Amino acid sequence: MQADESRGGRTTIVDVAEAAGVSRQTVSNALNRPHKVAPDTLERVLREVERLRFTPHASAQQLRRQRASAFGFEVNPSGHRRLGHILDEFLVELTVSAPAHASHLLAFAPDPDDVIAGYRQTLASGLVDGFVLADTRHADPRPQWLIEHGVPFVSFGRVWDRPELTRWVDVDGHAGVLGAVRHLAASGYRQIGWLGWPSGSPVGDDRRRGWADGLAELGVTGEAPTAESVQDLDEATGAAERLLDRLGPDAAIVCASDLLALGALRAVRNHGLEPGRDVGVVGFDDTDVAAAMQLTSVHQPVAEAARIAWDLLVDPETTSAPVLLEPTLTVRASSVRDSAGAGRSSVPEPP
Amino acid sequence: MQADESRGGRTTIVDVAEAAGVSRQTVSNALNRPHKVAPDTLERVLREVERLRFTPHASAQQLRRQRASAFGFEVNPSGHRRLGHILDEFLVELTVSAPAHASHLLAFAPDPDDVIAGYRQTLASGLVDGFVLADTRHADPRPQWLIEHGVPFVSFGRVWDRPELTRWVDVDGHAGVLGAVRHLAASGYRQIGWLGWPSGSPVGDDRRRGWADGLAELGVTGEAPTAESVQDLDEATGAAERLLDRLGPDAAIVCASDLLALGALRAVRNHGLEPGRDVGVVGFDDTDVAAAMQLTSVHQPVAEAARIAWDLLVDPETTSAPVLLEPTLTVRASSVRDSAGAGRSSVPEPP
């Protein structure tokens, strides 16, 4: 059929060049620097590119350009998997927006005993130009190492230990919880307690401050009831029960996570009360579990975070300021007081 | 320090060769065909590889070998996201076992309007050698296209339309549900109903057959009560309520998914009954939601499936038979009749 594929397997830039009657470099220019090619030549070349369905060989480009146009994303085996799948979702959204930045994403799983080695290895193989960090821990060794070695990266989540860094996107947990408090107050709940993680976790502390500032805004002074629990359902249930004992009627509980909120729901039930009608409950992350339990929850704009992460990574000049995204509140039955038709909620569910 | 990096940036095979006093090809052989290198030379070369922390440049290898040692995995934006994250988990486990097969995984998100184009493009770029399919739909165009173009692939999930294919791993839904039926019978539930998807979905039909065969094994004859619902919580709840009306005391409901099971739990509550003690409920997939709701559920061995997928993909000769994995049952309160500390470890109520 086509003399072009005479060489065998794949269609290369040379096949296109011959078909269009130009040199390989002109084809390359047509694709990468169209302004350097005469208009009619350009059209002819692009027509052949189209016709032959030419796709440049990525490895050859990477080798010559000394750039992979790819970034690494660390995934972890099921062990330290939390309730909810915010990070899975973030990975998916990163992948979706990758082509818009002429890049792709490489998932990799470093050895838990030496995470840095995994990063070093992946980088040295030339498969990636940099990394997208997520789930930034306290005393996280990764930012330090990456900076020392001049490796580009962005982080989903502030780099708490190094406030001078600006290359991150995060969701404003403080604002999210503050919004939840306002919503509860507007819905008529009279007392609003906090069920959070033990202090020391930067994310948890930030969310808690949102709650405290919300109360201040409402004019509440003095000690407000709080309880603490680690990320475990039974423990959260117990903590929530103790919290309930200290709350008056028409109270609500704002929680640092959906798992804690689930514990709160159970505690409310155990007290013979009904979530929503008797006690408001709000969670954080808007996970599947929240949807299934009709739990009002703070929703993170993950897709937007992913897009911004790419911007920061690929066009570092244009977007240099750190970005703090505003979460939204997904309102469901657990924070609605007049639950007509209890058990079947009137709140529309997201898919 | 080291004369090796005189050339500048990265450490190449030539640097290692000079340091070890051999030619580049010998270094290559030492790494790829150690048996072709004399023992003492081998040791000397490997020592230098270690010392200089040499990592071969993946693009260069890929270009020369005409092989990417990478496989594509399709991810989809949040739209058609289902309850549970089996596929996210599968992706993670694939990534974890990738290095064991000297490969890696590339996530990509095809245009939903022309999925095949995404596959063609990804393949043509030379970034991958083949694909891992998951979530094989009915009348799925992908296997057809891949076969026609001689592209290697495995599938997580049988390729239902083409029974002659053998390149897949799957979890035996039939056996999983059968095991659930046995468990329920052994736990003392006297009547076991089925809450499934409308027939026509191969996965759902397979699971349903597991239930039917379980009943047959127990000696149940005649019509047993079933109900159908699409994957939607409210609809599932309604279907389960109708099913409950037709079940006697000490009954149990086996469901085709955790979402359906969640509907069943709500229906049980709406009838003033308690899951587990009064009505057994079993779901499928053992998602976060199941764990949170104390729902007994059929658990898929995802990590094992991922490992086998790599085997089938990378060493096609050694493992040629299709593999059907046995799921396990994660037993929780929703299928335990004597809920001793009721309220604590028992099933939380949905609102």
Next chain:
DNA sequence: TTGCCGGTTTTGAACGATCAACTCGCTGGA
């Protein structure tokens, strides 16, 4: 005529690895 200019296109080299063919020294059978 010559020289130079700017836009356009082509040619040689290189990215870093592996494949294929070759060299070298040695052994052993005819």
Next chain:
DNA sequence: TCCAGCGAGTTGATCGTTCAAAACCGGCAA
């Protein structure tokens, strides 16, 4: 004595692309 055969190691070519520099070319001023 000769040379086929073998193990160990080397060298040249190559994968497909882009960079850098050179070549081409019509036009226009000197």
